[in-house]
Amino acid sequence: MTSLMAETKVGAPLGAPVYELNRVSKTYAHNLVVALKEVDLTLRKGSFTSVIGSSGCGKSTLLKIMAGLIPPTKGRVVLQDKPVTGPRRDIGMMFQQATLFPWKTAIENIVLPIEIRDGKPAAKAAMAKAHELMEIVGLKGFEHVYPNELSGGMAQRTSICRMLITEPAVLLLDEPFSALDELSRDMMNMELQRICREQDATAFLVTHSIQEAVILSDEIVVMKPRPGRVSEIVKVDLPRPRTLEMMTTPEFGEIVEYIRTQLDKGEDM
Amino acid sequence: MTDLSNNASSSNSNDTLEDTVWVQEIAFIDSVPRWIAMTFVFVVFIGIWQFVTAFGFVSPIILPTPLETFQDMIFVGTNLVTGGYMLTALWITILEVIYGFALAIAIGFSLGVLVGETAFGEKAVMPYLVAIDTMPKVAFAPLFVAWLGFGIESKVALAAFIATFPIVVGTAAGLHAADENARMLFKTMGASRMQTLIKMKLPSGLPQIFTGLKIGAVGVMAGAITGEFLGGGKGFGELIRVAASQLNTPRVFSLILYLSLVGLALYLLVQFTQRKVVFWHAERVGSYDG
Numbered sequence: 001m002t003s004l005m006a007e008t009k010v011g012a013p014l015g016a017p018v019y020e021l022n023r024v025s026k027t028y029a030h031n032l033v034v035a036l037k038e039v040d041l042t043l044r045k046g047s048f049t050s051v052i053g054s055s056g057c058g059k060s061t062l063l064k065i066m067a068g069l070i071p072p073t074k075g076r077v078v079l080q081d082k083p084v085t086g087p088r089r090d091i092g093m094m095f096q097q098a099t100l101f102p103w104k105t106a107i108e109n110i111v112l113p114i115e116i117r118d119g120k121p122a123a124k125a126a127m128a129k130a131h132e133l134m135e136i137v138g139l140k141g142f143e144h145v146y147p148n149e150l151s152g153g154m155a156q157r158t159s160i161c162r163m164l165i166t167e168p169a170v171l172l173l174d175e176p177f178s179a180l181d182e183l184s185r186d187m188m189n190m191e192l193q194r195i196c197r198e199q200d201a202t203a204f205l206v207t208h209s210i211q212e213a214v215i216l217s218d219e220i221v222v223m224k225p226r227p228g229r230v231s232e233i234v235k236v237d238l239p240r241p242r243t244l245e246m247m248t249t250p251e252f253g254e255i256v257e258y259i260r261t262q263l264d265k266g267e268d269m
Numbered sequence: 270m271t272d273l274s275n276n277a278s279s280s281n282s283n284d285t286l287e288d289t290v291w292v293q294e295i296a297f298i299d300s301v302p303r304w305i306a307m308t309f310v311f312v313v314f315i316g317i318w319q320f321v322t323a324f325g326f327v328s329p330i331i332l333p334t335p336l337e338t339f340q341d342m343i344f345v346g347t348n349l350v351t352g353g354y355m356l357t358a359l360w361i362t363i364l365e366v367i368y369g370f371a372l373a374i375a376i377g378f379s380l381g382v383l384v385g386e387t388a389f390g391e392k393a394v395m396p397y398l399v400a401i402d403t404m405p406k407v408a409f410a411p412l413f414v415a416w417l418g419f420g421i422e423s424k425v426a427l428a429a430f431i432a433t434f435p436i437v438v439g440t441a442a443g444l445h446a447a448d449e450n451a452r453m454l455f456k457t458m459g460a461s462r463m464q465t466l467i468k469m470k471l472p473s474g475l476p477q478i479f480t481g482l483k484i485g486a487v488g489v490m491a492g493a494i495t496g497e498f499l500g501g502g503k504g505f506g507e508l509i510r511v512a513a514s515q516l517n518t519p520r521v522f523s524l525i526l527y528l529s530l531v532g533l534a535l536y537l538l539v540q541f542t543q544r545k546v547v548f549w550h551a552e553r554v555g556s557y558d559g
Contacts, residue, residue, distance in 0.1 A: 067457055086459070093457045099450040102549035103472050116458040116468070148549055 015045025018202045019066065019170050024075030026061050026228075031073075034227035035061040038075070041221065041230070043170060043202050048193075050205040050213035051221040054263065058228020059206050060174070066204065067093050067172050080169050089117055092168030096175045098155035100147035100162075107134065107143040110161040117166070126165060133161040136195060153184040160195065171196070173205040177212075186244055189216055193242055210263075214255050215242050222262050232262055333519040341519035345527060355508060362505040363531060365421050365493040369428025370535070373485050377433040381440020381481075385474075386466060395441075402434045407495050414500040423500045428492030432485035439481015443474020476550045479543040486539050490532040 019042070026036040036058040043049055051059045064070045065077060068087045077084040079091065100109045110130040115123035134140055137157040147155055156177060163171060176192070177185045193216060196203050207213050213220050217236050224231040236255055238246055246252050298306065315335050321327050322334040329337075348355040383390035384398065410427050417423040447470050455465045471478075497506025505528055512520035 069453065069456055087457045089459070091457065093454070095450045095454070097448075097450050099448075099454050101451070101469070101472065103547075112468075113458045116455070116460045116464055146549055 015047060015202075017042045018045050018080060019043035019204070020076070020078045021066070022076040022078075024062075024065060024072045024077060026058070026065060026070070027073045036065070036072070037227040037229040039230050043204055045202055046200045047218045048196060048203045048205070048216055049219045049221060050207055050217040051223060052207055052210060052213050052259065052263070053223030053228075054225055056225040056228070057223040058225070059223055061228065062223075063172055063174055063204075063206050066170075067091055089113070089166045090169040091172060092163035092166065092170070093172045094156075094159055094163045094174065094176045096178050098147070098152070098159040100150075100155055100158055102147050105144045105146055106139065106150065106158045107131070109147065109158060110134070110165055113162060113166050130161060130165060133164055134158075136198065137161055137191065151184075152180050153188055156180065156188060157191070160192070164195075164199065164201075169202065171201050171203040173203060175207055176205075178208065185212075190242075190244065192216065193240075197241065210256050210259050211247060214238075214252060214259070215244070215247060220259060222259060234259060234262075330516050330518060333522065337519045338522045342523040342526060345520070345523045349527065355505075358503060358505045358508050359527070359531070361421060361503050362493055362497070362528070365424040365428055365496070365504060366489050366531065366535065368421070368425040369493055370432060370486065370489045372425065372429035373432035373436055373489060374482070376429065377436025377481070377485065378440055378478075380433070381437045381478075382444065382466075384437060385441035385444030386470070398434070398437060402438075406431050406492075407499075410496055410499040413496070419501050421502065421504070424493050424496030424502060424504065427496040427500075428489045431492035432489040435484035435488060436478075436481040439478045439484070440474070443477035443481075444470045445474075446470075446477055447473035475543075475547045479539065479547060482539050482543075483536060486535045487532065490528070490535065494528070 021039055021041040024036060024039045024041075025034070027034050039058075039062060041049075051062065053059050061070070065072050066084070068084045068091060071085070079088070084091075100106070101112070104112065107127065107130050110133065111123040111126045114126040131140075131143065134143060137160055139154060139157050139161070142150065142154065142158075147158070150158065159176075173192075177188045180188060189212060192203075195201070205213070205216060214236055215238075220234040220236060221230055222232045222234060223229065234255065238249075238251060238255075318332075318335050322329065322332055333341075345355060347353075349359060350356075380390075380394070380398065384395045385391070407427070409430060410423075413423040413426040413430075417426055444466075451469055451473065452465070455469050460468070493504070494506040494509070496502075497504045498510055501507060505524065509521055509524045509528075512518075512524060
């Protein structure tokens with residue numbers, strides 16, 4: 001137990017703040033609908049943060065604001081000391097669906113963000129980096145395969161590479177593996193953890209699964225609806241690297257149970 | 270767990286019991302190759318045709334026998350192959366179809382992008398297109414003749430007019446086909462509107478666009494022939510009209526058959542192009558859309 005605690009210290013998020021949100025609010029329909037109320041959030045370098053909450057708690061609104069897809073009504077959104085006022089190349093994003101384009105090969109899909117931002121020659125130059133990334137996620141040899149021929153897990157691995165190709169400072173993950181079956185999902189979560197550690201990535205995950213949030217995260221943001229707000233930030237002191245076996249430990253069960261209770265409280269309102 | 274092991278041991282001790290093997294019924298038609306089924310329908314069709322004509326149920330002026338029709342097809346075929354007057358007429362009709370289709374693609378695609386991509390087009394232009402589309406378009410034929418004369422221009426105009434709308438609808442629908450995630454992804458990549466259109470919306474919409482092109486390809490033939498019926502000229506439709514007025518029904522039939530080959534060729538050309546361009550989209554057999 002003592003050795004566990006020691007490792008915990010090493011794995012805890014101690015990096016410098018990368019992404020900071022101060023009093024971020026979002027209202028719709030002339031301030032009648034409050035989607036998000038005064039959210040404060042700090043993502044530290046190399047940390048993994050999850051956000052969990054029932055539908056309507058504003059987590060997708062929060063994610064869209066952090067991605068620069070929609071502006072907040074109030075508050076400050078700052079990534080790497082620069083205010084976020086639109087989509088940026090240092091923001092990487094991944095969705096529930098792999099969203100690969102079937103007329104492009106896997107590697108062409110991966111360099112697409114470069115092609116859009118810097119043009120075709122730059123995309124060609126990025127091919128070498130794409131090859132490296134594909135090797136990291138275990139897709140070596142599938143460079144010139146069309147998405148039709150990829151399994152769901154392989155498609156999501158490809159979209160991980162596409163997210164990483166621009167070397168983003170923050171990874172925004174919108175339930176990335178929820179369309180996969182449970183076995184592939186567990187496997188992909190472990191892959192994701194490994195990739196994040198290797199790249200020292202700062203990740204922000206939206207999920208419906210408490211287990212998934214606990215096994216992956218350093219911090220879990222629990223959100224509650226009407227109005228959407230942060231009710232609590234739970235620290236997860238499980239050692240890193242996490243393994244699937246940890247899901248059977250009492251510590252894991254305790255945290256899951258605690259978050260479930262917090263979420264149930266929100267339902268009473 | 271104990272249940273499972275019990276089952277396993279009991280099945281071992283029951284080796285003497287008979288296997289429960291049973292025959293799954295398969296519908297007869299599933300065991301017949303397509304070409305045999307098609308030949309069957311063809312033979313039945315010709316048989317009925319032969320029966321009603323040979324035994325005098327139908328006057329030969331109204332419906333010739335299959336044999337007479339076949340003989341006339343050989344005559345027309347010979348004329349076409351040897352470069353006779355029928356080939357000249359057919360070539361005129363083919364030109365009308367090609368020009369009409371090209372015009373329909375140009376106009377239909379442009380209008381489709383206007384309606385499918387811009388809010389203005391969707392709000393202000395689409396209602397008018399729907400209104401015109403519901404009109405019986407052949408009724409415009411006399412107008413086209415009055416405006417463009419008895420040459421091929423009036424036929425090209427009618428053919429294009431009929432074929433344009435399915436292409437507009439296909440293009441507009443295609444531009445809406447891309448899913449929300451793809452749009453969001455392009456936004457996060459900071460794509461311009463033009464990049465989003467060219468690199469995402471148009472390729473995503475190609476299956477629908479080709480559906481529009483295929484329906485248009487069928488319409489363009491109908492337009493060209495109707496134009497010739499109503500506006501004269503020297504095309505294949507004129508040959509049909511003359512043969513019909515002479516009560517030469519075998520000729521009418523064989524001309525229609527050769528004409529349908531042109532229509533089929535155009536349709537197959539579009540389909541071939543679709544398979545090459547939209548290689549990622551699996552197409553179901555015998556369906557309009559891919």
